[in-house]
Structures are given as structure tokens and as C-alpha cells.
Amino acid sequence: MGSPNQPRAGKAALAVLLTAGLLTACSGTGEPGSGGDTAPASVLKGGRFDPPVTMTSWGCYSATYKYKENQSFEQNVGLDWVKEKLGIQIQYLWTTPWENDACLTKMRLSLSGNEPLPDVVYVSVDAKGRSILADLIETGQFMDIGEVFEKHASPAYKEILKAHPELWAFAARDGKRYGIPHTADPYVNSPVLYLREDWLKTLNLKTPGTIDELEAVMDAFVNKDPDGNGKKDTYGLALGVKNNWLEGFASTGWIFGAYGTVPTYWLKGADGSLQYGSVQPGAKEALAKLRSWYEKGYLDPEFAMKDPAKASELVTAGRTGVIDGPYWLPIWPLPDLKKNVPGSSMLPVMLPAGPGGKPGFNGGDSLLGVYLINKKYKTPEALQVYLNKMLQAGGKEKGSDVENGFIEGYDYKMENGAPVAVPDQRVDQILLGNGTPMIPERNVNSLAHLASGAAPRDGFDQGNVAYKDAHVPGSIMQKQLSFGIQNEFKGASTPTMSTKMEALRKMENEVFTKIIYGKEPLTAFDDFVAKWKSSGGDQITKEVNDWYQAAGSK
Template identity: 45%
Template sequence: MRYHNRFVLTMIAVILLLVSVIGCSQSSEEVKDGKAGTNETAGNNNSTGKETDGLPMSNGKYDPPVTITTVRGVGGDLTFKNGEKIENNVHLKWAKEKLGIDIKYLWTVTDTNDAFKTKLRLSLSANQKMPDIVALRSDVDKDMIDSGKFMEVGELFDRYASQTWKDAMNEDPSVWYPYMRDGKRYGIPILDYAYNADPVLWIREDWLKKLNLTAPKTIEDMERIMEAFTNQDPDGNGVKDTVGLTIGFKNWVNTWMSDAGWVFGAYGAMPNQWNEKPDGTLEYGSVSTEAKAGLAKLREWMEKGLIPKEAGLFDETKATELFTAGKAGMVAGPHWMPWWPLEDVKKNVKGAEYKAYPIPSGPDGKAGRHDTASRNGVVLINKDMKNPEVFFTYQNYLFEHYANPAAGSEFENGMAKGYDWDEVNGKVVVGGEVPGGAVPVNKYTLTFDGARIPSLSMKTLAKLANGEEAVTPYEKTTKAASPATVLEAARIVLDQKAIVMPQKFVGAPTETMMAKNELLQKMEKETFSKIIYGKVPLEEFDKFVKEWNSAGGEKVTKEVNDWYATVTSK
């Protein structure tokens, strides 16, 4: 009962107030200022039997149950058992039984080819009624916020969110920026684990051993290894069918897996994002002077055949398949890739081994990698939702009890026994050992992953990598689920945190961005591709920078810096 004492004091104050002002209701100003005696009940879901802003509660849950309506795009990451589905599953039953919250889906859609985003946009254009809660991982969030159908949530969060949730949010206050309009907050960021997609360099360890090579520390070292992996038949099949490094830049050069942003980082650049210059202003990384050197290196590797000739056609997953098929010796990507998809290389190639290594440095000793936002979506609350505090009751409970569960708590081993964990012969089992197979119950939640404290994951993984004992349930669960390759990669990520080049513009798209971004991105992708493939000379980059600025980039840069001044001057 973390908040028991504070709650008791609050209730005493309420009783005294009621005694002194019998028959008088609290004014709207008292409620607005957070003076309502129900605040702690709503925010922390204590079992008080009292009312929560007019909604009666008994034994810590709403009685009678209250309904939250929502919608969902059902992706391939959602799997079920026991005949359940997103509209009827173990988590929804738990929410109703434990909290008295009945979660109802107005509609769901199989989320392929942006079907969920398309349906939301159609709903907006048709002026259809929106659900109480919309959780998004899509750029449609801007249209939703600007539709005027969703409420300002900053005051609600300040009033109702539990301290644990607030502390997690405060680890990176910039998570609010994309959802702010005129200083007000219109979306609640869904928190993710920090450093979750920061890359390390994965290398075929058995190829290094076979060719008597040592791990690279610099881009120059790496290039020598790439040449050996490409030209010295590391797979031993007598055919020249391997490449040193697999990348895919169909979508972007700097992306979440099989990316090449760190190649530019070796020269002090980071494309496809806004970076802070020494003078404190922001510059788009793809038009920085240093980006030219990164392009030159990729062009050289393409010419030598050290990266796949299909790189421009590969998305992130397709490029990585070259590694898992045993045809590429290196790939850059997150620490968690041994969970998926790197283990496939062992299935496809007998005796295959791989290992994580630090991002290499460039000729001047520089190294750089992109960062990972501590958010992976947003929750919007319908302005017509009668009791928005109900969502906070739900999410507070997950932050207090699931995000970092205590020993002996209901979520100590997972979300639901028989689903993501079970007990077999007196032993707790997870994953494939769960009878009937495990399913990801946390993905059934309104916020996709339950509740995450950004700093918790990497700190835990690094602690375990250093050989320290797992003490808490979260640490024990993480240890049980994490192979040594994941732990070592996580340690490398934290060891190299000084090389992170963070995306500094995380606000809502500017006016000129909305009008010109499609054109500017097309110019960028076409120019980068042509340079890498040698279809135009490297000097074409200088022409591109001038055209990018004149086509709207210069105005975008001013707008971005105007925004940056508003958030850095506080």
C-alpha cells in the first residue's frame, strides 16, 4: 500500500472539510486545483469504497463497472489461445474483475498496409463518433489531435497519474513535445524502454575465427573484414556469394534495423534527423557537410561489392534476412536481435555463431549512432468522455504493479498464468515451456505493452551482463528470458551511450513541413540512392543541398529552430 498514508491524510482532510461545510459541494475551482478529496482515489486506485469523481468504488474497483470504448489495429504481434481474440481475452476479463473497467472495442481491423490508419482517417473525414480512448503508433496522431475531437490531457495527467507513472514520464520530458499545441498537451505519450533500438554491430563470429580476423575498432578495420567476408569464401561453398555488411535503405538510411546511420556517425553526421550544432542551433543531418563523407563511404562499398547491390530495394527486415540466410557477415541493429531474427542463422547454417561488437569509429576518432525515443505511441482521450479518470485508474495500476512488480505480487511472473507464464511441477515456466505455448498478454493492453519505465530495461540487462545477481521479479524474469548474447549487446549499448546523436526535433510538424516534406524527402532519397549506386558524381550532394534549401528546407530549418528556442528557453 504505497500510497496508504497519504490517502488516509487526504481522507481525514476531506471529512473535516465536509463537517465544516455541511450540505455544500466543492466548487469547480477546488476540483480544478486538485483539492478534491477523490483525487487520490482516482489516481491511485486505493480500495476505499468511496466515490471517484462521482463513480462509486468498492474493494478497489468501480461498482457497478464502467465502460471504456476504444478501437484497435490487430497486427501480427498479437497471438491468442483458448479461442480468445482482441475483443474477448484474459486481459479484458482481468480489467473488469480487478478494476471494474469494461473495455469495449467499437471496431478492430487487421492492420496490414496501414489499414488501421486508413480507417481512422476515414472516420475523421466522415465525422464519425470517436471512442473514449484511441491508442496510436502512427503519424495519423497529428490529424487526430488537430481534429478537435480530443481533449487537453496535461491537467488530467498532473491530477490523476500516480507518482510512479509521473517519475517514468519525467525521465525524458521531451516525450510530450510531439503532442503539444500552444504549450498544452493533447496526447499522453506511451513510454518505451530507453536505448531499445540503438544499434550495435552484429558479426558472424565463426567467419572471424575461420579467416583469423580480429574484431573491428574503426571503419578502416571494418572495411578490411568486409573485404575478407566478401572475397575469401567464408561460407566455404566455393561460390562468391557473400557480402561483408548487409544494409537496407528502401525506407531510410538511418532506421531501426540493418541501418547505415552509424556509417555517417563515423564522420560526425546523422542523416534523416535534426541534430544540434556546436552553436546550439538545429541542422537537418542529411544536408550537413559531414553527410557527404558518409555517402562517399557507402558509394565506395557498393562499388566494391561489400554491401548488397539490392540494398536500395531492401527494407529493414529484408536486408537482415541476408544475414540470417548466411550470406552476410555483419548487420547493425538493436541489442534484442538474438530474440528475433538473428537466431534463424543458426537454423539455416550449421555451426553459425554471431556476436555483438561496438559501433566503430571513423578516421578522426568519431563514432555516432541514432538514439531511441522513450515513447512508442500516444493515447488520445475523447473530449466527450464523461469520466476520463477511469483510464488513469487502469494505467496507474499497471505502472504500480506491472512495470516493475514486487515479489509476491500478481504480476511477479507475468500477466496471466497459463498465458505468458505457468507453473509446471512446482516450477515457474515461460515461453515455449508454457503448456499450449505462451502468448503476449501485455500486448492486449490499451497501451500495447502494459507499462514501461524507460530506464529499467537497459539498466537491468547491463547489471545482469556484469554478473550481478537478479534480485527483483523483473530482473529474474529478464534473466530467464535473455540469452548471454542479448546481455552482452545491452552492455555494449550502455558502454557507448556517449556516442548517441539524439533526434532534437520531436515537436509537431511545422507548417512548411506539412506542405513540403513529401517533396523534400523524395529529393533526399533519390539523391542519396543515386550517389550510393554511382549513378551521379559525389558532387551532386552539393547541388542537392542547395535545391533542398530553396525548395522549402531553409524555411523548415527556421521553423524548427523557432520551435527549439521555445523548449530550450524554459
């Protein structure tokens, strides 16, 4: 949670939490991406190239980062550190901000202008990144990185991909792996449930373990005057789905998940094919439950017009007793409840089980992006050496020279013998890519360890000590890991998606909302499914499964 192992939360939460080629053989005179043919061969000694090698890339950076000491993205202490520690000199063919799609636009201009390609390109995993990834692979200038990874990845890096082989699929084509995965914490926005603990005690209620038991709790929160003001002015559950059904908190993902599906996700069916989650029978069951909760007054009537931050205001004002959210919710925005309602408290608990006997939630993505390597690059192993070190730094590996951070006096300082992060000086944010790779379960495991009362084991745990209110929710999340439902589609938008998915999504949102609000009968779901399939959904499903087979997914 602390820098650099902080969660990549939503914008509002992140602001509160943080207040946080190209690898050529040497810097020879060859053309960009050629590896400098006139340079002497470099030898990797003790994790460092001697003489140093050069790694060129396209430089995409955050425009909001505040540099110190007259530094810049092209010249900074992080780049100096990489050259000193690893013997790798990172150089950029051009630089531009990530914001407003400036980087993506510049990438496309470089491709359309047939400019020399760098040795290394970082591509994000979002929809726009998927699109440029396809174009890059189609140039035929990037290598299958399988051999580089197998020979040079650290044991820790290999262990992540062994545990999460699905991460290869994003950049896989025809049995080849074109991108080294940049792994991330997929649980940063995964939910646990928070309930008004003082209301439970006042009404002598037990902690709910199932959807039915939760419904009984919400009924009491609405109808038995839990705040004792003599008015029926409280709600059971806070939801804010103005933008989509799967927001970072105040979401419905765990409700649909209790019925075995997730809207907008592509789920692996019993026959091994991918099926769209929004048209599955479980979605109809979840909508029926939400419709019932709305009819009974458990939901704020304006929930469909609110985003999560707005929805949470009913909780912090003391008017709603249940909200879902990640382990960082007790850091923001829940502390406002205690300010507004003295004596109040929120209790984090596991998500309730559905009819099948277990909970479910919309799993996050363990993949942040991928790194492609130019076929002309003379020392492609340099990228993996760099990523090995970044993974070590992200996990603050015990006994390593990055256990406390990158550079003392810059991204961390020592106080009373312990490292303290300097959150506005993130070395990993001024280097190639987007932060450090992460062991996906590292953060929740750290929070669970600290929740047990155990002492910090390493610099990573030490960085989480300050986030005490997140320890117990993190330990609950750890217990729920196996209940995450994954989106199995990792590819670029298919042809029919590009032309029809926006209209299909709009239809989906309208029908779901009208069903919950009682403006359409529950049978409208069946009509929606039929129309979805005939209006392009069947063709999209075919294209998604064509990708799934081509990517070699099982």
C-alpha cells in the same frame, strides 16, 4: 523480450521472436463522455475505485489476435481483470481493427460527423497519428492533463518523464500538455555490430573499435579468403536499404551516426535550432566512406535493391562477415548461419567510433502514443490509475500482483516454481491502447544484468532468461545508450512537408544512391543540398522550428 516485455521488432523478427468516456464517475445514465451525472461519487481505495467507474473510448484492436473461450475485444478476461483489480469498466463507443488504417478512418468519420467524443482517446505516434492528434486538440474538447498527471501518476511513471521530458512534446501546444505519454522500449531496433568471429580468428584480426579499423577488417574479409575456398566470393558488410537508410538491421544509421548525423532525422544544432540530418556535412562524409567501400568491393553490388531480410541471407549463407542489428539478431536470422556453415559464429561488439572519437546511431522513439482526456470526464484520474497499473505490469514489478503476468493460466503459467509466458495470450493486447507502457531502458538493463551471470531479480528478468543469445548484445547496447542520436521533431507533418517532402525524399534517395554507386561525383551532394533548400527544404525547416518553439522544447 518475452511477453509482455518483448521487443517491438520488425514484422519478420517479431514473428520469429514470438512464435509474440470514459472513465466516468460510475456507470450512470449520463450521455457518452458526460461522466454519468446521476451516479454516486466513487472513491479510490487501495488503488481500486469503489463503486466502479466507467471509462469509454474508441476501441482499436489487432485483427490478428486469437481470442479464446468465446471472448472478443469488447468482452474478454483482460477487461474483467481491470474491473476487478482497479474498479474501472472500460467500454468502447465503437471498435475497429488497426489494420489498413481502419481505425484512423473511423476516428475521422466520428470527428466529421460530430459524434460524441469518448472520455479517453489513444493516439499513436506515427505520422498518421500526428495528423489525427492535431484535429482532436483543435476540437477544444480535451484537457491539459498536467494536473491529473502530477496528482495521480505513480513515482515510477513520474521518474520516466523526469528522465525523458522530451516525451511531452508530441502532444504539447502553447505550453499545455494534452496527452499522457505511453512509453516504449526505444532500443528494440538499435544496432550493435556482429562480425564473423571464426574469420577474425582465421585471419588473426583484432576486434575493430573505429571505422578505420573496421575497414581493415572488411578488407581482409574480402581479399584474404576467410572461408578458405580459394575464391574471392565474400563481402565485408551486409546492407539492405531498399526501403530506407534506417532499416531495423543491415542499415546505414550507424555509419552516418559515426559522422554525427542521421538521414531524415531533425537534429538539434549548435544554435539550438533543428536542422535536417540529410543535408549536414556529416552526411557527405558518410557518403564518401560508403562510396569508398563500394569501390573496394566491401558491399554487395545489389545492396540498394535488397531489404534487410534479403541482405542478411548473404550473412547466413557464409558470404558476408559484418552486419549491424539489434540485440535480437542472434535469435533471428543469425542462427541460420550455424546451420549453413558448421563451425561458424558471430561476435557482437560495440559500434565503431567515427573521426570524432565516438560512435553514433539512429536513436529510437521512447514514445509509442499518447492518451487524451475529455474535459467532460468526471474522474480523469481513472486513466492515470489504469496506466500506473499497466506500467507496473509491463515492468513486472517485484512483489506486485503482476510480477509474473496478468492472469495465471491465461498469459502465463507456473512451471517448476517459475512463471512461463504464454506468448499468444497477451492481456495487454486486448485492452485500451497498445500494450503496456515501459521504462525505456528496462529491457536492455535486464539483458545486461543476465549477461553478467546474475540471477533474475524479478518476473521481467525471468521472462528474458529464455533469450540467452540476446543477453550479451543487450549488454553491449546498454553501454552504447549515450551515443543514440535522437529525432527531435515529434509534431505532425507541417504544411510544406505535406506537399513537398515526398518529392524531396525521392530526390535524396536517388542522389545518395548514385553517389555511393559512383554514378554521380561526391560534389553532387552539395548540389543536392542547394536544391533541397530551394525546393521547399528551407520553408520546412522554418515550420519545424516554429513547431519546436511552440512545443516549448529546449
